[in-house]
Structure formats: structure tokens, C-alpha cells
Amino acid sequence: MAISSKAKRSIGTPNLHPKIMLCMKSQDGDEVHYRVRRDRKIQSLLMAYCKEKNFEYKAMVFVYDGRKLPVKRTPDEIGMEDEDCIDVFMHQSGGGYLASTFE
């Protein structure tokens, strides 16, 4: 849809904007690499990633170098480097659910 058309358009102007290679690492061991613009909010990448992986964006936590990724910032603002990884976690919650099966 809108995404693909936009992506196509950008092929025509490849070197206009500096890009960065980022790796999305989910906890199932899967790694997906993306090349994104350095001056675009990282959120768009995350949303596209979730769409591709069929994750619920809101249920995910994106961690970069141990800190929650500021999704409204750009890779440049965050100070990301080429080949950097973003860890994708699911929101954790816990209370001791399995207790009943143990006792």
C-alpha cells in the first residue's frame, strides 16, 4: 500500500539521504536487517517491523543498549551506528501464575 509505494519512490533517490543499517533482534533468535534513513523517526521502522513479524506494536518493547528506545527520535539523534542492534522484547508481566501447578 502506502508503504510499498513510498519505498519504490525512494529507490530513485538512493544517495540523497544517509542511511543506516539496523538489526532487529527478537527473543526467538530471529534477526532482521533494515536500511533506514538516519533522519527519520525510528518509530516507523519499528512499526514496519512489527507488521512484518505480525507483532502487536504496543505489546513490544524496543531496547537499544539496555535502554528503552526513544521511538520519536531519529537514529542520528539517538547516536546509532551502522550494524547496531535493537532488541525486541515483549512486555513482561508476572505475578506467579504457575504457582497453582506447582503446589
Next chain:
Amino acid sequence: MEGGGERKRKPSLGPDGDDPLPTGNNDAEKEPQPVAEESAESLKPSAAVDGGGEEKSPLDPHFLLWSDQDLREAIARMKCTLKTMGKNLPDGGKKLRVNIMRHEAELHSRKNRRDDDRCRKLVQPINDGTCTGGPDFTRPRAPSSVPSLLSINSSRFCSKLDDNTGHWTTNAPGKDISTLYHCGSKNTRVVGKFSAPGIQKGGLSLRQTLFQSPNHLSVNVVEQSLSNGEQKRNLSSTPSPRHFEEDLSGQFTKIAARVQPSQNTRHGNTIVLGDEEEREVPKKTRQEDQVYECMKETKIYYPSRDDPESVEICYSDLECLAPDSYLSSAIMNFYIRYLQKRASSTDTERHDYHFFNTYFYNKMKHDVLRKNERETSFVKFRRWWKGVNIFEKAYIFLPIHENLHWSLVIFCIPDKEDESGPILLHLDSLKLHSSKQIFGNIRSFLIEEWKVLRQGESKSQFLIADKIWQKLSRRIDEKIIEVPQQKNDYDCGLFVLYFMERFLEDAPERLKKKDLAMFGRRWFKPEEASSLRRKIRNLLKEKFKNANEGKSVLNP
């Protein structure tokens, strides 16, 4: 996710080239519908003023034919859809949410229309256009800048007024008056927008005639509303018939079709109202549910937004602090950060503690320890604790999340005199996690880190005796600590946080082996840990309140 994606994929060039979902596009996608529609709507009244007479194009035709029940069902249905699959939609369910808001707004305004009886309406002209709003109400606004939350905001605004809560009631304790305020502000707004001097006068005279009509039968009413349209054009004033017709549409649902134009105008005005209310509403309400609705998407950053290690908490994260709910990582990390800040303020010189967040252990387990290319990924992993020498700390807190359960590992480096290696303590309020496995993972992590450090830096700075440091890999002790046990199946997160809190208070500067006696099943009462739920909740509510007062943030 842990079970989600079995399919292995080669690292691929994902959405090639540009941003996969470019921001500009994204933003446009967020609220395309409302902006487009509402700007069109808000233009309609002015078209009427110009004599265009285009006011008949219906705004939401289906609403007119819908009963309240229909509306309610539709809202429920959409909410359900949003909940189940909204996140998978290309726009993240934004459109759906906007739709829900519009339906709710319609429902609200219907309710309001019914509630407003005629007596109140009669008093309107007195207040109309003269008072109330304050300067900002008369400020004209460009229709294009209309945000999306308008309709819901305005309806919220209305109901708020009717409920006699919030800022407005300080001046207007009576229900009647509050309604006046609401209507009055609407009108003034329109006045300001059109800035036509004749409006008030025309509006008044119109209204005078109109006020008789609700007593008439519906046939008359239809005629009235038609002639209103004409008068409207002549006088270039929209507001007055609007009220009348608004009233009618509530009372005589049968002539709903006729009243359509009035809804148009009403919506147009609502937009002007909402435009400014967006920023004002959150400040003025104090009623909890309304605040909740407003703040649901509000985020705060603790300790501050600029802090590199700040944690982000969304107001909806507070939901997990409801009784019997499982604690989420957002809350866990907030309170961990809170404890960390408190601890570092008491010992400013030597930061003897280190706190890992809740994701650390999973990252360590999944990513670092299993990999073949362990060395390279460990170099990257080390950025998680950049600038921190783990072996210089007295205590390192490591929350563990596995199988919907929280537990805590504290990594202690005992007093140098104790001649003991590092000790790993596992505190589990249900003894649910496999201590052995956890110890194993952390041990290999520590050894990995130890290897890196041993290669590089000089050992003099370490607070571990040389003798032990050289053979550290064999000197790590493990202790499963007896701790108070939770008596339910939902408080383990609180126990972990309370373990930390109490440990920070009770533990000596450097642990000695004999100090381990301070733990035990009677370290504290389980209720103390459970009461942390309320404490954290209040703490966060306070923070949200402050954040909202400082600058009312609305992140729709």
C-alpha cells in the same frame, strides 16, 4: 514473541531504501479522516454565511438514522475490533479510535440534548455571546488546524459541565448555568470566528421567535427549521437556530432528517470549540475517569525526559497496579529506577549499587550465552552497562522474568576482608524459578565479563582480593535465600521490588557472609510487600498529576 516466530530468516534487506513506513506518511495516515472531514465541516458554516446555502450536506447521515442503542453497539463492536486486531491495522487502529470517538461524541451530545430541558434553553440568550469564555474563546481559528480529538473533547467538555465538576463549576455551581456556559462559549466562538457584528443581534431575535416553537407540533417545527435556514443566510448568523434545532433533534427524532443541517452547524462549531479545548480540558477536570480518558496516552519520563536512563511510563501502564493484577515491566522498571535514584542520592560519592532493568536477564539468556559468536556479541552486549565496572559494585540487582513470574538475583561482592568470592543471591517469593538455571546463566555471564576485564584493565581498582580475582570463575558462590513468601498468585512483582527496597535499607555497605542471616521467612510481613501496590500507584499518580499541571501533555 518467544514462541511466535519459529521461521528463521536470513538477514535480509527489509523494506529497502527509504523508511519502511515513512514518518510523514505515517503522520498523515494517523488522522487522515478527521482532518479532512472536519476541515470541510468547519468550512460549511462560513459557506452558509456567504450565502452559499450549502449547509444541507449531511455530516454523518447514518447517525441520524441510528438509535442510541445502535450507536452503543457500534462503539462496543469497534472497541472490540480495536482491542483484538487494532494493533495490526496499518494505522495502528487510529482510524478506528477516531471513529469510536465520533460515535461516542454523538451519543454524548444526544444525551446532552435530551438532558437540556427547555427552561434552560430559554435563559440562553441572556448569557449568549456576552460572557463566559474568556478571551481565548473568541479567538478565530483556522479550520485546517483542527485536531482530531475535537468531537470527543467537546462532548467530554459538555458532560463535564453538566456534571458540575471541574474548573467551570467554581463559577457556576448550578446545572443550568453550566449549560449556559457551554452554549455561551460555543456561541462566542462562532462570533469570534465569523466576526460579524450582526450576529448576536440576529441570533437573539431569531431565538426569540424560535423559543416559542418547541411548544408547537412537529409539523410546525419542520417549517421553522426550514425557514431558519433562510434566515440564517439573511442574517449571516448560524448559532441561534442551531440551538433550537439541536433541541428539536433530541426531542423529535422523527424529523431528524430535517434537522440534519443543524447538526452540520453544530459540528462545525464543535470543532472550533474542541480546537482550543484540547489543551484546556485536561487542566480543568479533576474527575478521575475523565482525567483517565484524557491521560491514557500521556507519558511521563522518570526522573526526567533528558535523563539518558529515564524510564517512560504511559498512563495506561497504571492499569497493572489495579488489585490482583500482574505487574508489568514498565512499572517494575519505574520503581527500580526510583529506588536507584533514591539510593544514589544517599550515597553520592560511591555508587555501590547497580540496577539492571527487567530486560537484561532475558537478553543475556537468549542472546549472549547461546550464541556461537559469543565474543562479538558480548562486546556489543557490554554497552548495556557501559562505563560500569560490575566487579566494583557492592550489590547488583538483577530482576528475573520467566514464565509469568518475577524473582530477583542480587550479585554481591563481599567485603575484601571476608576473603570470599562474589555471592549470587536468589530471592524468589514463590520458589518458582529454577535457581540452578539462573545461577548458571549469570555465572557464565560474570565469567565472560571477568575475562574481558582481566585482559584489559589493571586490577588495582578492584575491590576483590587478588587471590580471588585470579580464580574468580571458581569462586562465585550461590545462595538461595529464604524470603517471605507471597500468599497469592499475583504479587510477585511487588515482592521483587520490596526485596530490593528492603535490601537497600538493611544491607551493610559490603556484605559479609554472616549478614545473610538478615533474611529469612520473617524478613518482613508479606502484607508489607503487597501494600507496595498502592504506594507505587500513588507515587505515579502524583507524577502524572504534576506532569499534567506543569504542561498539559496530550499525546493523541
